[in-house]
């Protein structure tokens with residue numbers, strides 16, 4: 084048992100959107116803990132609520148209910164200067180650096196921007212000299228400082244995004260599909276950069292992706308989401324070695340195998356219709372697509388249950 088305080092914790096976190104007078108359950112009762120210096124991988128299909136979860140934790144979106152704790156403090160109701168202070172400690176790196184970087188600003192201006200806006204230094208020149216140091220830190224040659232985002236390739240653009248996220252000296256970073264838009268060869272470089280930074284600065288990450296193969300090495304723990312809910316959560320190796328939820332098994336079976344002998348493995352195609360996140364039914368949301376589902380699955384709520392050593396699964400078929 085650890086007595087350490089989680090850097091980030093949520094309890095019963097919900098975010099519902101009003102969509103034509105109905106409620107879209109984007110994030111539906113999420114409990115999570117991320118300890119200092121660790122990475123929680125958050126995996127699931129498009130639309131399952133990964134980005135919304137990240138944004139609610141960062142207080143960029145108001146939660147519908149539930150609580151968010153940062154380093155033991157309940158920050159759910161923070162406003163004004165307290166919120167601003169806490170937000171500086173939590174940053175986000177986006178999927179598509181191109182659309183999140185202002186095309187009319189140079190690399191150095193983009194990296195210095197948050198420091199200038201937040202008056203971190205008395206003089207702008209100090210912010211720019213710190214930007215140059217951040218470029219060194221993320222492996223961007225200083226000769227790129229006066230170029231514009233479109234003049235750089237995707238990998239270098241993502242390095243700008245990383246440098247900017249680091250500029251206010253945060254402890255926690257939500258990495259929202261940071262490598263999904265990059266070529267496979269470049270993906271590994273950015274993942275290595277993020278892991279090196281974590282080791283050297285002691286950063287804590289929530290790493291969001293729809294691609295399970297990307298998160299294995301970077302994550303300490305992995306949470307699998309389906310339509311706003313957590314269906315399975317475990318240590319990363321445990322989840323890969325011993326997946327228990329039918330949805331996780333199907334996601335894992337879809338990962339391409341580099342090993343030729345393993346290529347004949349059966350790929351489980353997930354069939355059936357995705358349940359609507361608008362006013363979803365009470366039962367298991369994966370039931371309509373689950374090969375093992377019984378009638379009970381579609382109607383009775385499922386609880387996330389610890390199956391041993393922190394391996395949580397929400398599946399009635401396991402009882």
Ligand SMILES: Nc1ncnc2c1ncn2[C@@H]1O[C@H](COP(=O)(O)OP(=O)(O)OP(=O)(O)O)[C@@H](O)[C@H]1O
Pocket residue numbers: 100101102107108109127128129130131132133134135136293360
């Ligand atoms: N501002 C909004 N208003 C209404 N619905 C929203 C809003 N933002 C997100 N949603 C809905 O909430 C659900 C979760 O969206 P979210 O973007 O968090 O998913 P995601 O897992 O990040 O998907 P992706 O992998 O495509 O990025 C989706 O059904 C989406 O349409």
Ligand SMILES: [Mg+2]
Pocket residue numbers: 133134135259
């Ligand atoms: Mg998203």
